[in-house]
Amino acid sequence: MAFLEIDNLHYRYDETTALDNLSLSVDRGSICALVGPDGAGKTTLIRLLCRLIAPQTGTVSIDGEDLFDVATPLTDRLGYMPQSFSLYTDLSVEENLRFYAGVFGLTGSAYIEKRDYLYTFSRLGPFAKRRAGALSGGMKQKLALSCALLHDPELLILDEPTTGVDPVSRRQFWAILDDLRRAGVTIFVSTPYMDEASRADRITCLFSGQRLATGTADEVAATFIGSILRIDGVADADRLARLDALAGVTAQRFGAGVHLYLPSDMSADEVMPRVVELGIPRSAITERTPSVEDRFIQLMSGAGESEADNV
Amino acid sequence: MSDSAVEIRNLTRRFGSFTAVDGISLDVASGEIFGFLGANGAGKTTAIRMLCGLLVPTSGLGRVAGYDIMKESERIKRSIGYMSQKFSLYPDLTGRENMQFYGSAYQMSSTDINRRIGELIEQLDLGDFVDRLTGSIPVGWRQRVALANAILHEPSIIFLDEPTGSVDPVYRRSFWSLLYALAEAGRTIFVTTHYMDEAEFCERISIMDAGRIIALGRPADLKRDHEATTLEDLFVDLVDGKGPRA
Amino acid sequence: MKRIRWLALKEFYHIIRDVRSLMIVIAMPILMTAMYGYAISLDIDNITLAVIDHDRTSESRSLVERFYASGRFVSPLHDVDLADPTATLRRGDAVGILVIRPGFSEAVAQTDDFTLGLTLDGSDASVANAAQAYVSTIVAEFTQDRLLPPGAEMPGIRISQTMLYNPDLKSAHFFVPGLVAVILLMISALLTSITIAREKESGTMEQLLTTPVRPHEIMIGKLLPYIVIAFLDGLLVVLFALVVFGVPFAGSVGLLIGFGIIYVAASLAIGMLVSSIAKTQQVAMMIALAATLMPSVMLSGFVFAIKNMPPALQAISHIVPAKYFVTIIRGIMLKGSSIEVLIVPALSLIAILVVLMFIATRRFQTRLA
Numbered sequence: 001m002a003f004l005e006i007d008n009l010h011y012r013y014d015e016t017t018a019l020d021n022l023s024l025s026v027d028r029g030s031i032c033a034l035v036g037p038d039g040a041g042k043t044t045l046i047r048l049l050c051r052l053i054a055p056q057t058g059t060v061s062i063d064g065e066d067l068f069d070v071a072t073p074l075t076d077r078l079g080y081m082p083q084s085f086s087l088y089t090d091l092s093v094e095e096n097l098r099f100y101a102g103v104f105g106l107t108g109s110a111y112i113e114k115r116d117y118l119y120t121f122s123r124l125g126p127f128a129k130r131r132a133g134a135l136s137g138g139m140k141q142k143l144a145l146s147c148a149l150l151h152d153p154e155l156l157i158l159d160e161p162t163t164g165v166d167p168v169s170r171r172q173f174w175a176i177l178d179d180l181r182r183a184g185v186t187i188f189v190s191t192p193y194m195d196e197a198s199r200a201d202r203i204t205c206l207f208s209g210q211r212l213a214t215g216t217a218d219e220v221a222a223t224f225i226g227s228i229l230r231i232d233g234v235a236d237a238d239r240l241a242r243l244d245a246l247a248g249v250t251a252q253r254f255g256a257g258v259h260l261y262l263p264s265d266m267s268a269d270e271v272m273p274r275v276v277e278l279g280i281p282r283s284a285i286t287e288r289t290p291s292v293e294d295r296f297i298q299l300m301s302g303a304g305e306s307e308a309d310n311v
Numbered sequence: 312m313s314d315s316a317v318e319i320r321n322l323t324r325r326f327g328s329f330t331a332v333d334g335i336s337l338d339v340a341s342g343e344i345f346g347f348l349g350a351n352g353a354g355k356t357t358a359i360r361m362l363c364g365l366l367v368p369t370s371g372l373g374r375v376a377g378y379d380i381m382k383e384s385e386r387i388k389r390s391i392g393y394m395s396q397k398f399s400l401y402p403d404l405t406g407r408e409n410m411q412f413y414g415s416a417y418q419m420s421s422t423d424i425n426r427r428i429g430e431l432i433e434q435l436d437l438g439d440f441v442d443r444l445t446g447s448i449p450v451g452w453r454q455r456v457a458l459a460n461a462i463l464h465e466p467s468i469i470f471l472d473e474p475t476g477s478v479d480p481v482y483r484r485s486f487w488s489l490l491y492a493l494a495e496a497g498r499t500i501f502v503t504t505h506y507m508d509e510a511e512f513c514e515r516i517s518i519m520d521a522g523r524i525i526a527l528g529r530p531a532d533l534k535r536d537h538e539a540t541t542l543e544d545l546f547v548d549l550v551d552g553k554g555p556r557a
Numbered sequence: 558m559k560r561i562r563w564l565a566l567k568e569f570y571h572i573i574r575d576v577r578s579l580m581i582v583i584a585m586p587i588l589m590t591a592m593y594g595y596a597i598s599l600d601i602d603n604i605t606l607a608v609i610d611h612d613r614t615s616e617s618r619s620l621v622e623r624f625y626a627s628g629r630f631v632s633p634l635h636d637v638d639l640a641d642p643t644a645t646l647r648r649g650d651a652v653g654i655l656v657i658r659p660g661f662s663e664a665v666a667q668t669d670d671f672t673l674g675l676t677l678d679g680s681d682a683s684v685a686n687a688a689q690a691y692v693s694t695i696v697a698e699f700t701q702d703r704l705l706p707p708g709a710e711m712p713g714i715r716i717s718q719t720m721l722y723n724p725d726l727k728s729a730h731f732f733v734p735g736l737v738a739v740i741l742l743m744i745s746a747l748l749t750s751i752t753i754a755r756e757k758e759s760g761t762m763e764q765l766l767t768t769p770v771r772p773h774e775i776m777i778g779k780l781l782p783y784i785v786i787a788f789l790d791g792l793l794v795v796l797f798a799l800v801v802f803g804v805p806f807a808g809s810v811g812l813l814i815g816f817g818i819i820y821v822a823a824s825l826a827i828g829m830l831v832s833s834i835a836k837t838q839q840v841a842m843m844i845a846l847a848a849t850l851m852p853s854v855m856l857s858g859f860v861f862a863i864k865n866m867p868p869a870l871q872a873i874s875h876i877v878p879a880k881y882f883v884t885i886i887r888g889i890m891l892k893g894s895s896i897e898v899l900i901v902p903a904l905s906l907i908a909i910l911v912v913l914m915f916i917a918t919r920r921f922q923t924r925l926a
Contacts, residue, residue, distance in 0.1 A: 037479040038449040137351040163477045166350040166505050167543050168551040192479050195508060195543070237495045252484070253491050255511040256531060293480050293508075300481040363767050385769055393767040401761055403574040404567065415563035416768035444574075 001064060003028035003186045004049075004155060009058035011044050011209075018044035020209035021058070026188060026202070028063075028154075031181055033197035034190040036206035037300060042190045045206070046159050049188065050080045062155060076104070079153030081144050083160045089133030093124055093143055096132055097150065104151040118146040121176055138169020145176065156180065158189040162196065174199055194293035203292060205299055212299045217292045224290035224298060229260040229268055231275065232284045242278055246271070259288070315374070316341045316468045316499035317362060322371035324357050331357040333522035334371065339515075341467070344490060344500040346510045346530075349519030350550050355503050358519070359470055362501070364388050376467050389417065392461035395472035399457045402446025406437065406456040409445060410463050417464040424463070431459040435489060451482030458489060462498075469493065471502040475509065487512050507542040516542075520550050560770060564778020568752065572782060582748065586740050586790045587797050593736050594802055604688045605651040606630040607637045616662035620699050624655070629691040646678045653677045653688045665703060730805065733798040734890050735859035738882040740794060741817075742824040743849045745787040749828030750845035751838045752779050753921070758837055772921045776914060780825055787821035807893030813886065816899065819906050820882040824849070826913035827878070833920040853879035881905050 002025035011019040018041045026032040036042050047053050049060065051067060051074065060067040067074060087096045097118070101111045119125035122142040127135065132143060141161055148156060162170045174196065177187055181201075189200065197203045198217035205212040205220070213220050231243070233256070243251035243258055249271060250261040262271055268287050276282055317339040324332040332354045339345045349355045360366040362375050364384030373380040376390035393399070400409050407428060414424035432441055437459060440452045448456070454474060461469055471490075475483045487509070490500050502513065510516050511530050518526040526533055526549055530542055539545035572579060608621050624630045633651040638644055645651050656674030664671035675692055677685045753775075756762040765775070795813070798804045828845055835841035854860065856870060857879035863871055874880050881902035888894030896903075 035479070037481060038451055160477060164351075164473060164505065166353075166550075167507055167546045168350055170505070171543075171547055192477055193506065194480055195506075237492075253488065256514065256529070297481050297484060300479075365763065365766050388767055388769045391767065393764060395760070395763075399761065399764040401567065401571070402759075404570050408567070408570060412563050412567045413764075413768060415560050416765065416770045418560060418769070 001061075002026055003063055004032075004188065005059075005061045006045075007059045007061075009045075009048065009055050009060065011041075011048060011053070011055045017209050019048070019055070022206075022209065022211055024204060024211060024214070026186055028186050029181055029184045030201040031177060031187040031189065031199070033200035033203045034188065034206060035192070035194065035197050035203060035296065036212075040206040041209040042206055043159070044209075046157055046188075046190060049157055050078065076151055077154045079148035079151065079156045081148040081156070081158045081161055083163070085140055085144060087132045087140070087144055087147060090131060092129050092131050093135070094128040096143060096147060100147040101150050106150060114150060114152075118149060121149075121179065122146050123172075136169070137165045138172065141165055141169070141173060142176070145173070149180075154184075154186060156185050156187045158187065160190055160192065162191065162193070170196070194291070194296060198292055205296060207300065213295070221290050221292045221295050224295045226264045226266070227262045227268055228288040228290055228294060229262065229271065229275070230254070230286050230288045231258045231260065231280055232286070233257060233280075239278070239280075243275070246274055314341060315339065316343070317345075317373075317375055317501065319362070319373035319380075320371060322358070322361060322373055323369050324354075324361060324366060325369045330522050332361070332368075335519070335522075335524045337517060337524065337527070339499060339501060341499050342494055342497050343515065344494050344513045345502070346513030346516035347501060347503045347519070348505075348507075348510055348516055348546065349503075353519040353550075354522040355519055356472065359472055359501075359503065362387075363391060363393050363470055389464070390467050392464070392466035392469045393472075394457050394461035394469065394474055399460060400445040400453065403444060405443055406441040406445055406448075406459070409456065410441075410460050413460055414463050419464060427463050427465070428459075431463065434492075435459050451478050451486075454478060454482070454486065455489070458486070462493065466498070468499040468501060471500065473503055473505065475504065475506070483509070507546060510542050518546060518549055525549055560774050561778045561781070564770070564774060565781040568779050569782040569785075571752075572786060582744065582786060583790065583793065586744050586794045589740050590733070590736055590794050590797055591801065593740075594733050594798070602629055603631050604629060604653065604684060604691070605633045606688065606692075607633050607642075607645050607651040607654045608657070609637055609639065609642065609654060610657045611659045612657045612661040614662035616665050616703075617657045620657070620661075620696075621655075623695050623699055624692075627691065627695055629695075630688075643676065646676065649678075651678075652684055653692070655692065665700075730802070730891065731887075732859075733802045733804050734886040735857065735883045737791065737794050737798060738820070738857065738879045738886055739850075739853045739859055741787065741791050741821060741882075742827075742853050742879045743846070744790055745783070745821050745824035746828040746831065746845040746849045747842060748783050748787060749779065749825045750831040750835070750841040752783075753829070753832035754835050754838045754841040773918045776829055776918050776921065780822065780829060780914070783825050783828075784818065784822050787825060788818055791817050791821060804890060806890050808889035808895075809893075812896060812899070813889045816882070816885050816889075816903050816906070819903060819910065820878065820885070823878045823906050823910040823913065826910050826917065830913050830917040830920065833917045849879075852877045856880060857883045859883050875905075876909065878906055878909050881909075 004026040006022060006024040009019050009022045011017075022041070022045070034042050034045065044053070048055055049067070054068055062074065062077060065074075088099070091099065094115075097115055098111070101107065101114070106114060119128070122145070124139060124142060124146065127139065132140065135143060145158075145161065162173055165173065177189070181187060191197055201216065202214060203217060203220050204214045213223065240251055240253055240258060243249070243260060248263055248266055252259050252261070260271065260275070262268065272282070272285060275285055315338050317337060320336045321334045322332060322336070323330065323334050335358060347355055347359070357366065361368050361380060362373070364375075364380065364387045368380065375387045378386040378390070380387060400406075401412070404412065410428050410431075411424055414427070419427070428441070431437065435455050435458065437452075437455060440448050440456065445453050445456055458474070461471075475486060478486070490502070494500050504510060513530065515527070515529050516533070517524045526537075526545070528536075534540070534542065534545055537545050537548065539548060606624060608624065610617050610621060625632060633645065635645070635650050637654060642654055642656075645654060654676045656676070658672075658674070661671060663669070673696065675689070677688055679685045753762070756765065799806060827848060831841050831844045831848060835844055852873070856863070856866075856874040856877045858874075859879065863874050863880065866874070884902045885899050888899055
């Protein structure tokens with residue numbers, strides 16, 4: 001049995017269904033990334049997992065124990081890092097850690113040991129005396145993560161932890177998550193960014209409270225229907241319009257170039273001559289392996305058309 | 312107006328003993344999509360504030376939309392639009408009311424404001440989201456309304472400070488097609504982002520670190536020159552060469 | 558002008574869309590007037606007074622009846638323990654004990670000197686003072702009626718107390734108009750103190766500053782809608798004072814409205830100045846409260862007469878807008894004063910308004926650079 005088992009979870013606000021009989025399992029010591037547009041039910045799911053709200057129907061078990069059974073002591077097994085910065089900006093790094101340690105009953109040498117361990121992880125040691133409000137975005141996130149890790153949770157839930165954080169800090173953050181995974185922590189993380197989601201063991205795409213896809217990044221990308229051609233060179237509106245007018249093809253500007261999306265019944269060889277006819281050199285055209293993001297966009301745009309395909 | 316939308320030389324801004332922006336020089340051509348990248352705290356926001364006439368530089372020269380950033384900040388303000396995903400709208404006003412308000416701030420006539428709102432509803436596909444309180448609509452739409460708001464007065468340069476944080480890929484791609492369309496219509500796009508896939512969408516980028524510009528050029532050229540496979544690798548190498556590589 | 562109109566309209570949307578705050582803004586001044594109006598009122602009634610009547614004559618009984626018939630005093634629920642009379646006070650059964658020794662009726666008949674014993678619980682000084690005063694009044698009335706031709710000196714049963722005030726004067730008439738001034742000042746300053754700080758916190762101020770809007774336009778645009786709100790508040794509070802406290806209205810309504818608008822504008826300007834300095838809403842509210850409540854209670858002449866203050870405090874009182882409005886509102890409501898009498902305080906208010914707005918705009922401007 002998986003460490004985290006979500007079975008037929010259903011949650012309804014007055015009128016809207018936020019989660020529609022969702023089932024999902026996450027193995028111990030793995031990272032599961034949750035992606036999906038605004039209003040897909042990501043936040044609801046996370047709130048449910050943190051036991052902030054209770055579902056209408058369905059069950060969630062953690063290591064075989066029922067999450068919604070009030071008798072199950074879960075707070076010490078679960079660490080949660082909310083999306084908005086939730087620490088005390090007028091307390092120092094160290095004071096924030098000590099406060100949260102106190103909340104979890106961690107004191108004395110046990111706390112010191114844990115703190116020093118977290119400092120090596122986060123490299124926040126040199127900033128121990130700095131007020132949390134004066135930290136950079138990346139350091140804030142690492143402090144918030146440290147606070148969520150103080151009591152050695154087995155399950156770590158992160159809600160969009162890297163929004164507004166620069167690439168260097170994001171890499172460091174994900175390096176920490178990798179270390180935690182190796183240490184056996186199960187991580188459930190929501191993110192709007194596909195490049196981050198690709199680093200997880202499994203990606204779950206949520207849409208309208210339902211699961212649209214689950215799998216590794218490669219598995220999800222491989223379910224892309226059709227193929228993509230990339231044309232290098234800056235495209236003006238005119239050229240873009242002419243490419244888009246090619247029968248069956250959708251053209252989209254993509255940085256210094258254009259992506260041509262081909263339906264599954266059309267081969268690249270078939271389209272290539274038609275593109276060359278428009279005055280584009282053959283050498284500028286390359287076939288591109290579809291990414292998770294390509295598949296994600298396809299799923300979102302035609303949502304429902306390939307409902308809940310399990311990989 | 313000159314060919315350059317943004318032209319700065321040795322722009323510096325100090326806060327007490329701290330130098331936030333340390334002598335940066337930059338040219339951005341009209342109609343260009345320019346990506347202004349950098350780590351948190353590298354000085355991007357300070358630099359943008361100077362370009363928008365919100366902060367007076369400590370030293371250096373600069374022209375934005377052809378106007379001197381030292382002396383003509385009022386004129387600059389009329390020629391630019393500014394948007395940041397987090398901050399730009401009043402959540403307890405509808406999109407339309409936000410636009411009417413900002414339009415009047417630019418002293419547009421009611422007829423012009425209403426004409427532009429009509430155009431923008433069409434152009435940005437705002438639909439009836441424009442008449443809902445901006446605090447209650449999905450982030451992706453809110454950000455479109457914010458863009459509409461920033462370009463209502465038809466500015467020649469649009470500054471966008473992290474416009475797409477926390478927005479899903481579908482919205483982000485459609486947002487970028489809007490930016491392309493604006494650039495094709497001759498507007499200059501000056502955008503900051505932490506997401507390197509978006510940086511790839513820009514014609515040229517600069518990377519800022521500790522108040523200085525440490526790289527400047529076309530994404531493809533920069534990757535080639537620094538032998539990096541992705542912009543993210545390039546960024547991490549330049550900004551944090553000794554940092555951990557996962 | 559158009560810009561200011563939209564700035565004002567936008568601010569108005571903020572006000573009416575935040576229904577809960579709007580309710581507070583409307584309800585708070587009335588609640589405060591009610592609470593302070595009753596609390597500060599110096600008319601204290603229903604004081605429990607125990608009487609130990611050792612005389613037990615018709616004279617002594619008629620004196621006791623006078624006490625309870627006055628409406629000022631009620632008898633305690635438990636009888637006084639004669640062995641330990643002060644226990645009644647300790648237990649809080651009564652605030653005072655009046656002892657009538659034997660020989661009262663004879664002393665009255667012979668107009669001899671006679672001393673009544675009055676023991677009071679002094680822990681609540683204001684109640685004790687009131688009780689003292691009432692007792693002496695009632696005793697004086699009694700002796701007057703019984704013994705003396707009008708105007709003659711009373712030889713005997715007098716309790717020599719200093720009267721701190723005339724208990725028959727309704728203090729509400731005097732205090733409530735002043736209270737209106739203080740409450741309006743406080744509410745108005747609070748209202749505007751958070752408007753700029755709120756935009757700084759949310760970041761919309763940054764957006765606003767990228768437009769060609771000028772600082773004075775922001776200031777005036779924000780001021781206008783709050784004048785409406787604060788003025789309505791003032792109207793409600795004055796109506797409340799008229800209806801509930803029965804405060805008379807001797808003068809011109811139009812004059813009070815005109816001066817009222819000037820006064821709320823000056824009060825709002827205090828909030829604007831605070832707002833242009835404070836970075837967060839919390840700080841702004843604290844400063845606004847501190848800057849309005851203390852000076853306007855202490856230095857407006859609302860409770861304490863400015864004439865009797867040391868020169869330094871008298872000087873400071875000149876910049877407290879409440880001082881001028883206390884004069885104006887008391888003049889109009891109680892005395893029916895005309896514009897000629899009130900023109901000086903009114904002009905002072907206008908001067909304060911202009912100076913505050915000027916400083917606020919300047920402060921705000923320098924923050925841009």
